[in-house]
Amino acid sequence: MAKSKSPLNKEDYQKNAVLYKVMANAKRLEILNTIKDREANVNELSEILGTRKSNTSQHLMYLRYLGLVTTRRQGKNIYYKVVDPEIVAPCKIFKALREKRGHINIPSST
Secondary structure, X not given: OOOOOOOOOHHHHHHHHXXXXXXXXXXXXXXXXXXXXXXXXXXHHHHHHOOOHHHXXXXXXXXXXXXXXXXXXXXXXXXXXXOOHHHHHHHHHHHHHHHHHOOOOOOOOO
């Protein structure tokens, strides 16, 4: 029996795993969806998300490090925006999968 070839190479899988890690955090997903079509600063995002500024800032630093968000400084404020709005496409795909399946067992947080 012939060994089937993987559709992606190992480096692609590793890079995709990094993106899945980003997507595995609900707050980061919420941030990305909030700034996919508009700019917002840490104060605005913290208010929208109901999180502390320090927590929001850490998420934004990680997203910026990965090159998923861009920044623009205006006075003392730094405004963030998603580089490519398609980064949130998996959210729509996952939602469609959940709806198609009918239910997904989600473990309770401890």
